[in-house]
Amino acid sequence: MSRCENCIIRQFNSLRAMSKEELKKVSDTKVSKTFKKGDAIFEEGDRLDGVFCVRDGVSKLSKLSSNGKDQIIKLASKGEILGQRSVIAEESANLSAIAIKDMDVCFIPKESILHTLNTNPNFAVEVLRHMAKDLRDADDVIVNISQKTVKQRIAEAFIYLKDNFGEDELGFLNLSLTREDMSNVVGTATESTIRIISEFKKKGIIETSGKKIRILNIPKLETVISGL
Amino acid sequence: MSRCENCIIRQFNSLRAMSKEELKKVSDTKVSKTFKKGDAIFEEGDRLDGVFCVRDGVSKLSKLSSNGKDQIIKLASKGEILGQRSVIAEESANLSAIAIKDMDVCFIPKESILHTLNTNPNFAVEVLRHMAKDLRDADDVIVNISQKTVKQRIAEAFIYLKDNFGEDELGFLNLSLTREDMSNVVGTATESTIRIISEFKKKGIIETSGKKIRILNIPKLETVISGL
DNA sequence: ACCGAAACCTGACAATTGTCATATTTTTAA
DNA sequence: TTAAAAATATGACAATTGTCAGGTTTCGGT
Numbered sequence: 099m100s101r102c103e104n105c106i107i108r109q110f111n112s113l114r115a116m117s118k119e120e121l122k123k124v125s126d127t128k129v130s131k132t133f134k135k136g137d138a139i140f141e142e143g144d145r146l147d148g149v150f151c152v153r154d155g156v157s158k159l160s161k162l163s164s165n166g167k168d169q170i171i172k173l174a175s176k177g178e179i180l181g182q183r184s185v186i187a188e189e190s191a192n193l194s195a196i197a198i199k200d201m202d203v204c205f206i207p208k209e210s211i212l213h214t215l216n217t218n219p220n221f222a223v224e225v226l227r228h229m230a231k232d233l234r235d236a237d238d239v240i241v242n243i244s245q246k247t248v249k250q251r252i253a254e255a256f257i258y259l260k261d262n263f264g265e266d267e268l269g270f271l272n273l274s275l276t277r278e279d280m281s282n283v284v285g286t287a288t289e290s291t292i293r294i295i296s297e298f299k300k301k302g303i304i305e306t307s308g309k310k311i312r313i314l315n316i317p318k319l320e321t322v323i324s325g326l
Numbered sequence: 327m328s329r330c331e332n333c334i335i336r337q338f339n340s341l342r343a344m345s346k347e348e349l350k351k352v353s354d355t356k357v358s359k360t361f362k363k364g365d366a367i368f369e370e371g372d373r374l375d376g377v378f379c380v381r382d383g384v385s386k387l388s389k390l391s392s393n394g395k396d397q398i399i400k401l402a403s404k405g406e407i408l409g410q411r412s413v414i415a416e417e418s419a420n421l422s423a424i425a426i427k428d429m430d431v432c433f434i435p436k437e438s439i440l441h442t443l444n445t446n447p448n449f450a451v452e453v454l455r456h457m458a459k460d461l462r463d464a465d466d467v468i469v470n471i472s473q474k475t476v477k478q479r480i481a482e483a484f485i486y487l488k489d490n491f492g493e494d495e496l497g498f499l500n501l502s503l504t505r506e507d508m509s510n511v512v513g514t515a516t517e518s519t520i521r522i523i524s525e526f527k528k529k530g531i532i533e534t535s536g537k538k539i540r541i542l543n544i545p546k547l548e549t550v551i552s553g554l
Numbered sequence: 555a556c557c558g559a560a561a562c563c564t565g566a567c568a569a570t571t572g573t574c575a576t577a578t579t580t581t582t583a584a
Numbered sequence: 585t586t587a588a589a590a591a592t593a594t595g596a597c598a599a600t601t602g603t604c605a606g607g608t609t610t611c612g613g614t
Contacts, residue, residue: 161465163473165553171465186451187458192465215451222450223414223443229457230415236464237389237399237420244471244513245391248601277562285472287602292563308610309561325393476571505592515572520593537580537591 101125102204107153110177115224120214129205133157139180139195139203146191148207150180155201156263156273159193160282170282171236173198173273175263182225183232185211198279243285246325251284252294253322256304256313270310329353330432335381338405343452348442357433361385367408367423367431374419376435378408383429384491384501387421388510398510399464401426401501403491410453411460413439426507471513474553479512480522481550484532484541498538 102125108114116124131150133139139150139157156175160168171193174180184191185208214221242251256271263273275283281291298304303318304311313319330353336342344352359378361367367378367385384403388396399421402408412419413436442449470479484499491501503511509519526532531546532539541547 161469163469165473167473169469169472171468183458183461186454187462189462192462215454216447219444219447219450222447222454226414226443226450226454226457229454229461230411233411233457233461233464234415234417234420236461236468240399240464240467240471240513241389241391241397243468244397245393245395247599276560285468288561289563289603290601292561296563475569504590516591517573517593518571520591524593 102128105153107151107177111151111179112221112224112228113151113179115218115221116214117218120210120218120221124206124210124214127207127210131203131205133197133201133203135197135200137197137201139197139201140191141194142191144191146181146184146208148205149182149185149211150195151204151206152176152178152180153202153204155197155203156199157195157201158198158279158282159195161193168194168282169285170279171239172232173262173283179228182211183229186215186225198275199273248284248286248290249294249297250323250325251286252280252291253298253319255280255283256311256319257316257323260313265312268312270307270312274309274311276309330356333381335379335405339379339407340449340452340456341379341407343446343449344442345446348438348446348449352434352438352442355435355438359431359433361425361429361431363425363428365425365429367425367429368419369422370419372419374409374412374436376433377410377413377439378423379432379434380404380406380408381430381432383425383431384427385423385429386426386507386510387423389421396422396510397513398507399467400460401490401511403501407456410439411457414443414453426503427501476512476514476518477522477525478551478553479514480508480519481526481547483508483511484539484547485544485551488541493540496540498535498540502537502539504537 102108102113102121103118113121113124133155140146142162152174154176156173157180158170159172159174159180160170162168174195180195180203181191215225242254246254259271259273259275263271265271277291277295278288281288284291295304299306301318303313303315303322305314306312330336330341330349331346336349341349341352361383368374370390380402382404384401385408386398387400387402387408388398390396402423408423408431409419443453470482474482487499487501487503491499493499505519505523506516509516512519523532527534529546531541531543531550533542534540
């Protein structure tokens, strides 16, 4: 089994602020796990006794609202640490984490994390910086959802998917969400998303092939986002 | 001038995790300031060279959206620390802080904060816990804004104002927002807010006297929130 | 290759929310 | 106190979005 000390993923998250010794301890207690598309890594309300470091795949972090719909708060992929907020706050999970692409993760028991937090200020500050960034992102999402139209938000979501997950050789988005997941990201009804995607197709802004989506005209997308 | 070591406000925020010595240093470098209603403590994009500890009054933290409307992300009062996120992330402020009730704050230069963060893990973890809570709150706001109607959100806002800022002897809310600020909290047009408040008045759910608002029927408000 | 389930699509309509225009009331400041 | 400015209020209407009801297509497993 691979050792954390040699793990490249580490470079992308706060674990890089751990000392050699701390990493060794983490490595000794960690457990590799895999999750298939659709599997839950954890669910809202679960007590987490550790965090999950994503080595491969993608997970959606969502929260069930009182009207029965899921709201996707974030998409997490390689390098992200899941469950950190709950472990630090010593609360049960406020979000569910469901795999939307087969995942390869390391489970790290919370003891190593909490101990390092309490003894290594570098690590604590590194985690703090990450959380500060998440918080700013959340603020931006709040503004977007409440001040932009559904069409603008969907256009933004495509740009987001391109920028964060990239495109394959043929220009198709590496990560294609179902219309329903897309709706849960932007906070709207599935039918609305379908209609707007159809409209984008008719206008030559995007193109689909099977369930893959290719962005054809970024300037037009930007125009939609700007709301003109 | 009063000393941080004796400041009661400290109990409510992460400064309580500082040692006597650290507090003394903070106290020596801090500067008391007052802001009148309408004054900006700082604005979106400002580089902050410290944080602001609120001793009295209330501030709205808001972000301007591309369509020219403000979105209020949070209302901060006694005990809150403003600007912490930006100082920690070493970024310019992502939000503006405007006083909505005359304020009495202490400005604490970032050096003391950052130095303590890097040397006192207790303090770092305490700050982390606070930020973890803010992040969860932000997640909840995202779900609320995208999945609930304007009417539900306004009803929730009244409960929020009552729970967080309390009522005076006569049962009037201690903090009354203008209709415009209320709109910017729930993310809707001012006219919509006015209409819904009128409706609540007609239904005997709330009552107004001048610019003060009194909640008359909490169960009815809860019913509105539940969406039946 | 086939079946059932899930995903996708479209129309028709209703509900919600935003915009504009215009009063009225309240607050503020000279 | 009094005039100007800001906040509140309401109507009429348009735009956006949601819901329901029916389709078709695509996909995964046997």
